[in-house]
Amino acid sequence: STRGLDASTALEYVRALRVATDTFQATTVVSLYQAGENLYRHFDKVCVIYEGKMAYFGPAAQARQYFIDMGYEPANRQTTADFLVAVTDPNGRI
Numbered sequence: 001s002t003r004g005l006d007a008s009t010a011l012e013y014v015r016a017l018r019v020a021t022d023t024f025q026a027t028t029v030v031s032l033y034q035a036g037e038n039l040y041r042h043f044d045k046v047c048v049i050y051e052g053k054m055a056y057f058g059p060a061a062q063a064r065q066y067f068i069d070m071g072y073e074p075a076n077r078q079t080t081a082d083f084l085v086a087v088t089d090p091n092g093r094i
Helices: 007-023 061-069 078-088
Strands: 045-050 051-061
Touching: 045 061, 051 061, 061 078
Parallel strands: none
Antiparallel strands: 045 051
16 A cells, blocks of 8 residues: 555555566555556556445556546546546545
């Protein structure tokens, strides 16, 4: 988890996970706290869970557009990770 880490340390942590995952051809499951775009881009896939059900599982690069195509609108300058959290929060939706 990146909770409690400053942005540069969180990025270093995620880069280390990416290297380990690639090197050992492993699967890594991570929960990120306030992930910026520079962190989010290091992930291949994302899973969005809403009320105990999977709302999306697939390529991280396609998740934002998936929800936009469903009618959700990201806020101005909202990061992808924050947008994905917002679609699961009725109070966070635009």
